[in-house]
Amino acid sequence: MRMVCITIGICMLAGLSGCGGGPKSAKGFTLPDGDIERGQAAFVSLKCTDCHRVAGIDLSVAEEEQGMSVRLGGEVSRIKTYGELVTSIINPSHRLPEGFNEEEIAVDGESKMRNYNDVMTVSQLIDVVAFLQSRYELIEYEPTDYPPFLFDDKVVATK
Ligand code: HEC
Incomplete structure (x- = not known):
């Protein structure tokens, strides 16, 4: 019985947090392939370059006009999804990038x-979005390679 209650609780939490696919979830979101x-x-004609530089290419336009140059692209441990990139563009304040x-980068x-x-x-x-996604490199x-833990010259644990 207790297990059942816990399971129901977890499902309700998942539903509330949006992972369960509520009306506002991103489930079903797909974009056609971009060029x-x-x-x-x-990116250049919309003057994104006023505030952004893109890793690995010189877009040769007046950067840092706004006193900032937020880098897009480059090495990441996880490629940004279409959904994340679209959200950053149409709802920039949704999540401010770390670092x-x-x-x-923000006011209030x-x-x-x-x-x-x-x-x-x-x-x-x-x-x-297709252009930006192509600029990220995984x-x-x-x-991490942990050395074996030696105690009295004997290997006690390897990892
Ligand atoms: C006036 C300055 C400004 C202009 C112009 C601008 N941006 Fe940004 N952009 C920012 C700032 C500041 C951030 C970081 C804060 C944030 O995520 O909103 C940002 C963040 C982003 C991010 C998320 C970066 C990350 O690592 O999470 C993307 C993607 C992005 N911009 C795309 C664009 C595109 C595409 C354009 C042009 C259509 C554009 N931006 C124009 C200022 C600008």
């Missing part, structure tokens, strides 16, 4: 990123 080159062109001084918790929702076409969004996870 990387068109995405790069849109930045919050004062530089609100991202300094421009709102593009009335400016960008859906095709541009799809292409920009670094293989390297497990």
Whole structure:
């Protein structure tokens, strides 16, 4: 009986936290394939470069005009999903990236990123996401190599 109660409790929590696929869940979200080159062109024409530089390419435009240069792309331990990238673009304040001084990238918790929702076409969004995703590079996870634990010159534990 107790187990049943715990199981029901966990299911309810999962439902509340949105993992269970409520009306606001991202379940079923898919984008058609975007075009990387068109995405790069849109990234420049929409002036994303005012505040962003992209790892590995020189977009040769006046960067840091806004006094910041948030790097997109580069080495990551997990590639950003389409869903995460779309969310960052259409709802920038949803989650501020780690590793930045919050004062530089946000004002009162609100991202300094421009709102593009009335400016960008859906095709541009799809292409920009394809372009950005292609700029992330997955670094293989390297497990830490722990030396064997020696006690009295005998191996007590290996891992
Ligand atoms: C006025 C400055 C500004 C402009 C213009 C701008 N951004 Fe941003 N952007 C930011 C800031 C600041 C952040 C970090 C805070 C955040 O996540 O909202 C950010 C974050 C992002 C992130 C998430 C980065 C991460 O590591 O989580 C993506 C993706 C992004 N921007 C894409 C774009 C695209 C695409 C455009 C053009 C359509 C654009 N941005 C234009 C300021 C800007």
